[in-house]
Amino acid sequence: MRxxxxxxxxxxxxxxxxxxxxxxxxxxxxxxxxxxxxxxxxLDALAVPTAATFSVTSVAVPAVGDLPWLAVDLAYTSPLDxxxxxxxxxIVGEIRLPRIVLGAVVGAALAIAGTVMQGFFRNxxxxxxxxxxxxxxxxxxxxxxxxxxxxxFGIQVSAFAGALVAAFGVYLLATEGGRTPVxxxxxAGVAVQTFLGAVTSYVIVHSGDSIREAxxxxxxxxxxxxxxxxELTLPVVAVGSAVLLAYARDLNxxxxxxxDAHTLGVEVERTKRVLLVVSSVVTAAAVSVxxxxxxxxxVVPHVMRLLVGPDHRVLLPTSAFAGGAFxxxxxxxxxxxxxxxxxxxVTAFVGAPFFLxxxxxxxxxxx
Amino acid sequence: MTLDVRxxxxxxxxxxxxxxxxxxxxxxxxxxxxxxxxxxxxxxxxAMNGVVEPEAGSVLVDDExxxxxxxxxxxxxxxxxxxxxxxxxxxxxxxxxxxxRHAHVPRFGTDPDPDAVERAMERAEVAQFADRDVTSLSGGxxxxxLLARALAxxxxxxxxxxxxxxxxxxxxxxxxxxxxxxxxxxDRAVVAAIHDLDLAARYCDELVLVADGRVLDSGRPADVLxxxxxxxxxxxxxxxxxxxxxxxxxxxxxxxxxxxxDERVHVLGGGDAATPLLRELAAAGATVTVGPVGEGSLDHExxxxxxxxxxxxxPFSTPDAAALARARELVxxxxxxxxxxxxxxWGANDDLRAAAGAAxxxxxxxxxxxxxxxxxxxxxxxxxxLDAEREPFAVADGGDAPDDH
Numbered sequence: 001m002r003x004x005x006x007x008x009x010x011x012x013x014x015x016x017x018x019x020x021x022x023x024x025x026x027x028x029x030x031x032x033x034x035x036x037x038x039x040x041x042x043l044d045a046l047a048v049p050t051a052a053t054f055s056v057t058s059v060a061v062p063a064v065g066d067l068p069w070l071a072v073d074l075a076y077t078s079p080l081d082x083x084x085x086x087x088x089x090x091i092v093g094e095i096r097l098p099r100i101v102l103g104a105v106v107g108a109a110l111a112i113a114g115t116v117m118q119g120f121f122r123n124x125x126x127x128x129x130x131x132x133x134x135x136x137x138x139x140x141x142x143x144x145x146x147x148x149x150x151x152x153f154g155i156q157v158s159a160f161a162g163a164l165v166a167a168f169g170v171y172l173l174a175t176e177g178g179r180t181p182v183x184x185x186x187x188a189g190v191a192v193q194t195f196l197g198a199v200t201s202y203v204i205v206h207s208g209d210s211i212r213e214a215x216x217x218x219x220x221x222x223x224x225x226x227x228x229x230x231e232l233t234l235p236v237v238a239v240g241s242a243v244l245l246a247y248a249r250d251l252n253x254x255x256x257x258x259x260d261a262h263t264l265g266v267e268v269e270r271t272k273r274v275l276l277v278v279s280s281v282v283t284a285a286a287v288s289v290x291x292x293x294x295x296x297x298x299v300v301p302h303v304m305r306l307l308v309g310p311d312h313r314v315l316l317p318t319s320a321f322a323g324g325a326f327x328x329x330x331x332x333x334x335x336x337x338x339x340x341x342x343x344x345x346v347t348a349f350v351g352a353p354f355f356l357x358x359x360x361x362x363x364x365x366x367x
Numbered sequence: 368m369t370l371d372v373r374x375x376x377x378x379x380x381x382x383x384x385x386x387x388x389x390x391x392x393x394x395x396x397x398x399x400x401x402x403x404x405x406x407x408x409x410x411x412x413x414a415m416n417g418v419v420e421p422e423a424g425s426v427l428v429d430d431e432x433x434x435x436x437x438x439x440x441x442x443x444x445x446x447x448x449x450x451x452x453x454x455x456x457x458x459x460x461x462x463x464x465x466x467x468r469h470a471h472v473p474r475f476g477t478d479p480d481p482d483a484v485e486r487a488m489e490r491a492e493v494a495q496f497a498d499r500d501v502t503s504l505s506g507g508x509x510x511x512x513l514l515a516r517a518l519a520x521x522x523x524x525x526x527x528x529x530x531x532x533x534x535x536x537x538x539x540x541x542x543x544x545x546x547x548x549x550x551x552x553x554d555r556a557v558v559a560a561i562h563d564l565d566l567a568a569r570y571c572d573e574l575v576l577v578a579d580g581r582v583l584d585s586g587r588p589a590d591v592l593x594x595x596x597x598x599x600x601x602x603x604x605x606x607x608x609x610x611x612x613x614x615x616x617x618x619x620x621x622x623x624x625x626x627x628x629d630e631r632v633h634v635l636g637g638g639d640a641a642t643p644l645l646r647e648l649a650a651a652g653a654t655v656t657v658g659p660v661g662e663g664s665l666d667h668e669x670x671x672x673x674x675x676x677x678x679x680x681x682p683f684s685t686p687d688a689a690a691l692a693r694a695r696e697l698v699x700x701x702x703x704x705x706x707x708x709x710x711x712x713w714g715a716n717d718d719l720r721a722a723a724g725a726a727x728x729x730x731x732x733x734x735x736x737x738x739x740x741x742x743x744x745x746x747x748x749x750x751x752x753l754d755a756e757r758e759p760f761a762v763a764d765g766g767d768a769p770d771d772h
Binding site: 003246249250252253255256257259260262263264265266267268309310311 | 413416417418437438439441442443445446447449451456457458462466467469470472474475516520
């Protein structure tokens with residue numbers, strides 16, 4: 001059971017690092033707030049759902065009509081109340097924390113999905129968007145931004161839907177006779193990404209005044225974060241990550257190759273489907289609120305693999321927390337400068353040289 | 368526990384790889400699958416463990432069809448050691464062997480048999496480097512790690528694809544001793560694809576000789592590895608003999624013949640006189656008939672190894688009428704008859720020579736064609752080589768050979 005001991009130690013460690021990065025990040029900003037005050041304000045902001053109201057409403061879908069929709073309304077209660085000045089409580093609880101928490105959730109989602117994809121494809125260049133999730137989200141989001149009348153569901157819903165349609169399309173294209181060879185999947189993913197990239201460019205060319213907003217979305221951003229985004233994303237990412245974690249052992253066995261995995265008792269095609277669907281949904285949830293943030297899903301799994309080894313029972317949870325910490329830190333840099341930058345620029349700007357450093361030191365050779 | 372392969376057809380990418388292949392493996396037996404590269408040995412193993420779905424036929428483990436079982440259930444019945452030992456990930460040996468427990472460990476829970484991994488590592492002799500990184504091990508060590516992983520599956524059927532490929536002599540024997548021991552353990556059937564025929568013959572209870580997707584023969588190694596069958600399967604010339612050290616059949620590959628001597632030469636011998644000639648004729652690729660020779664003589668032994676058609680008579684006795692009649696027939700029909708000078712007057716050889724009319728004679732075949740001449744030139748070359756390199760050998764028309772003895 002040594003692996004579980006190791007997993008809990010590393011997971012606790014990376015989780016504490018994530019919390020530390022989040023609290024530090026919350027002290028930084030135009031108004032400097034001391035760390036202890038931030039901690040108390042954060043505890044105050046903790047809210048647990050205590051009641052849920054379900055109601056059936058309807059959503060208007062063009063060309064289809066009204067469809068019934070189950071709406072869930074959660075009531076939150078904050079159990080803690082420390083004496084923190086109201087203004088500081090407002091800054092921490094309503095301005096900085098939503099963005100930081102969203103950053104952590106998005107970073108964790110991208111890192112865990114990236115880890116799964118690298119293991120799944122046994123390819124060090126794999127990242128969460130390898131089967132077209134990000135480019136699908138980009139088409140959805142950019143279209144919703146440029147032609148709101150065409151996709152009247154809001155940017156996030158359009159992005160989420162675009163992501164899943166693209167991933168599902170790639171999966172269908174690569175599947176034949178119930179089997180999905182990963183090499184075909186990879187190539188279909190590349191082709192579809194290229195195609196969707198062209199669609200995105202076309203939409204941007206014709207986007208007129210909204211070009212700036214579209215470009216900003218594409219570069220990845222967290223500046224519009226609010227608790228509503230967290231409420232939408234966190235459950236998806238949490239549930240998805242739990243499922244992926246339950247498949248950690250299967251993922252280990254899959255590294256030995258599909259034939260070996262089959263003889264060792266892994267239901268290969270079904271496992272691949274589960275991993276693909278869940279990691280695509282997790283990525284889509286992240287990308288639809290934060291745009292295309294590159295490099296988190298590529299670099300973080302590699303770095304964590306160097307630290308904890310290839311065992312996914314340790315690698316998945318630690319990558320998730322490390323990814324969260326990395327994105328929160330990158331976003332802090334993005335907003336700490338004189339002019340706010342899209343966080344995608346910072347992650348790539350910091351992540352790529354770091355990755356090259358690892359590569360040159362022969363630390364990263366393969367998975 | 369038995370493994371029963373029944374009339375299995377496998378197609379891969381539209382090509383028929385296996386054609387109506389059947390095999391039977393019982394408890395405590397080690398069955399070797401032998402055959403040339405591309406014969407379908409690996410595919411047969413992959414059909415056995417359920418990786419490849421047969422077009423027709425079935426693979427049954429104790430009457431359950433492997434291909435209809437969920438892979439978890441199948442992997443509890445059949446464990447496989449793959450040929451490819453490129454373990455590219457830096458798992459420790461223990462972690463790698465633990466993967467063999469996959470089918471036994473519930474998704475949320477712990478191993479019901481917590482010692483299984485340690486036992487498998489002990490059995491496969493890898494426990495001493497349990498905490499080392501598999502990528503740091505040698506080929507033979509990796510092979511045993513994969514064997515330990517398969518043992519951890521605790522399956523009654525064990526399949527090994529080329530377990531000795533790329534191993535040195537010491538590791539080959541060590542691995543096969545281990546595998547042999549596993550088969551001797553109660554209630555386990557072992558199938559191994561082995562390309563080394565000598566090792567296969569030595570360690571396996573039974574062999575399945577596969578060629579071109581079909582089972583050419585199966586049964587005891589000595590019955591399967593006959594020169595004719597090996598030649599047919601491998602399209603190679605071989606000599607099959609008995610290893611004096613182990614008593615098992617040994618197969619010695621011979622270089623391709625370049626003499627083009629493919630018409631039949633009959634050799635009259637006895638004792639050891641004809642042995643050098645038989646070797647040269649074998650090297651020239653000739654079809655050779657021999658005899659009569661005494662059982663147990665060196666000529667007899669050599670002729671049998673090369674798979675030549677031999678007229679055998681009991682040692683130190685006069686050939687009986689039937690043997691003589693058969694010999695006369697072969698002599699009369701042969702494209703050429705050769706007799707070493709030393710043996711020229713032994714036993715019935717003199718009489719038999721008379722049947723052909725000369726020590727080296729052209730038979731009734733079409734002598735005037737170029738082909739026949741080339742064949743005889745080939746024979747002359749073979750004999751000339753003997754003259755030059757070994758003991759002088761007498762050949763002449765009309766039987767008046769220069770005798771250097």
